[in-house]
Amino acid sequence: MGDPASAPAIRDSLFRPDFLRYADKVNKRSNPFTSFQTDKPLLRLAEKQAKLAKLIIEEDVIVDWEKIAGVDAAYVGDRAYAACVVVDRSGRVVSEGSAEYEACFPYVPSYFYYREGPALAAVVRGLDFDVLMVNAHGVAHPRRLGLASQLGLELDKPILGVSTSLLIGEVKRRGEGISDVFLDGSLVGVRLDGGPPIIVSVGHMVSLGNAASIVEALWRKVGLPRPLALAHERARKQRRPRVSDLRNTLQIAWS
Numbered sequence: 001m002g003d004p005a006s007a008p009a010i011r012d013s014l015f016r017p018d019f020l021r022y023a024d025k026v027n028k029r030s031n032p033f034t035s036f037q038t039d040k041p042l043l044r045l046a047e048k049q050a051k052l053a054k055l056i057i058e059e060d061v062i063v064d065w066e067k068i069a070g071v072d073a074a075y076v077g078d079r080a081y082a083a084c085v086v087v088d089r090s091g092r093v094v095s096e097g098s099a100e101y102e103a104c105f106p107y108v109p110s111y112f113y114y115r116e117g118p119a120l121a122a123v124v125r126g127l128d129f130d131v132l133m134v135n136a137h138g139v140a141h142p143r144r145l146g147l148a149s150q151l152g153l154e155l156d157k158p159i160l161g162v163s164t165s166l167l168i169g170e171v172k173r174r175g176e177g178i179s180d181v182f183l184d185g186s187l188v189g190v191r192l193d194g195g196p197p198i199i200v201s202v203g204h205m206v207s208l209g210n211a212a213s214i215v216e217a218l219w220r221k222v223g224l225p226r227p228l229a230l231a232h233e234r235a236r237k238q239r240r241p242r243v244s245d246l247r248n249t250l251q252i253a254w255s
Helices: 004-013 017-025 041-053 113-124 147-155 208-217 226-254
Strands: 068-076 079-087 093-102 131-134 159-163 170-175 178-183 186-192 198-204
Touching: 041 147, 068 113, 068 226, 079 113, 079 226, 093 113, 093 226, 113 147, 131 147, 131 208, 131 226, 147 159, 147 198, 159 208, 186 208, 198 208
Parallel strands: 068 131, 131 159
Antiparallel strands: 068 079, 079 093, 159 198, 170 178, 178 186, 186 198
């Protein structure tokens, strides 16, 4: 596929329920495709990401923010249920939206934008906000272009990334409750502690310092910052009826 690091994720995805009927045809050896012909699509996407990363602006376009949006998605198979919630400085909800989208790309680490980006873009468009918060990485990414950064370029809006896990980089403690994340000697994010830690990184059109300040203002040191927590819950509620329908269908099929 052009990216050896993605091979485990691709092999594991072949054992998802969607592919169970092909289980007897799947081999999980380290190199099962001995005569597999490919034009290395991941390599082409990686090269595209490296070029787009040069367009990222790591400075504040908006200094005084009033409305912060959080966007997230939940899945049933490849069906994405995306939700966006906009809050003001006090955390009060001022607007929200939802969308459904059929994902056409598998989950592959560091290529998350190609799976979830279209769904997030669909729900965000039409909503008014100053800065967008995404449950994903920005420049704290192998090619400095995680989902948050790539989505920021597409929308041409200030955006920051928030994640509960580190994708890449080295964490060095800076002081009480905060650590820096370095990649190849460059500062690409911060880890905010105090509860379960979260990683904050620049997406596009926002400085790292301001990104961290925005997150801290809307984070109670438990779980995700309020806009993302609300979007996450709304996305899960959208998905819930479909999960029940799927379970009923499977029970009928197995009975």
